[in-house]
Amino acid sequence: KAGVTQTPRYLIKTRGQQVTLSCSPISxxxxxxxxxxxxxxxxxxxxxxxxxTQRNKGNFPGRFSGRQFSNSRSEMNVSTLxxxxxxxxxxxxxxxxxxxNEQFFGPGTRLTVL
Amino acid sequence: xxxxxxxxxxxxxxxxxxITINCSYSVGISALHWLQQxxxxxxxxLFMLSSGKKKHGxxxxxxxxxxxxxxxxxxxxxxxxxxxxxxxxxxxSARQLTFGSGTQLTVLP
Numbered sequence: 520k521a522g523v524t525q526t527p528r529y530l531i532k533t534r535g536q537q538v539t540l541s542c543s544p545i546s547x548x549x550x551x552x553x554x555x556x557x558x559x560x561x562x563x564x565x566x567x568x569x570x571x572t573q574r575n576k577g578n579f580p581g582r583f584s585g586r587q588f589s590n591s592r593s594e595m596n597v598s599t600l601x602x603x604x605x606x607x608x609x610x611x612x613x614x615x616x617x618x619x620n621e622q623f624f625g626p627g628t629r630l631t632v633l
Numbered sequence: 634x635x636x637x638x639x640x641x642x643x644x645x646x647x648x649x650x651x652i653t654i655n656c657s658y659s660v661g662i663s664a665l666h667w668l669q670q671x672x673x674x675x676x677x678x679l680f681m682l683s684s685g686k687k688k689h690g691x692x693x694x695x696x697x698x699x700x701x702x703x704x705x706x707x708x709x710x711x712x713x714x715x716x717x718x719x720x721x722x723x724x725x726s727a728r729q730l731t732f733g734s735g736t737q738l739t740v741l742p
Binding site: 552554556561562563564567575577607609611619621622623624625626627629 | 664666668673674675676677678681683719721729730731732733734735
């Protein structure tokens with residue numbers, strides 16, 4: 520069974536641009552969560568989607584948004600990029616949303632904002 | 634005070650040593666994860682536990698809900714165990730994970 524895939528793996532953008540990152544969950548998984556990892560803040564939760572609905576959102580500005588499609592694939596979008604958005608963005612999928620549903624992480628997309 | 638505290642931040646060991654990494658949390662949780670992150674970024678979930686103890690190969694994870702504490706043990710450590718180990722908790726009814734700052738483990742041959 521293929522794991523969680525994320526595209527692209529690396530991305531370089533300039534301030535003010537926008538970016539879209541993609542996450543394909545493990546087949547059969549319906550929940551996708553997104554996380555940001557920076558050297559200063561560590562790993563932080565961005566949002567979770569289940570059945571095309573945002574179920575939970577972390578403490579990030581409105582420039583960060585996401586969506587989930589009917590095939591459970593998810594995208595996250597960051598508009599008006601800032602230097603501080605440079606980070607590793609990780610997504611994780613799980614079968615459901617219950618506490619016993621283990622999350623499986625993708626390899627991440629490393630975003631550099633110049 | 635962070636909700637999830639890990640210790641130590643950095644750990645260097647000789648191959649074969651027994652290693653313990655600790656995680657303390659301040660909130661009520663429904664589950665705790667131990668994650669491993671190698672250089673390059675990919676994260677692997679090692680354990681998810683809500684009580685007791687789990688073992689997988691040379692790795693053992695324990696949790697004490699009353700004391701709000703978990704430990705990750707590595708027996709007979711090997712250089713390939715060198716990685717960052719991250720504790721994360723799932724609190725209450727929310728699905729969002731709150732992460733510790735990680736422990737950088739280096740195992741020398």
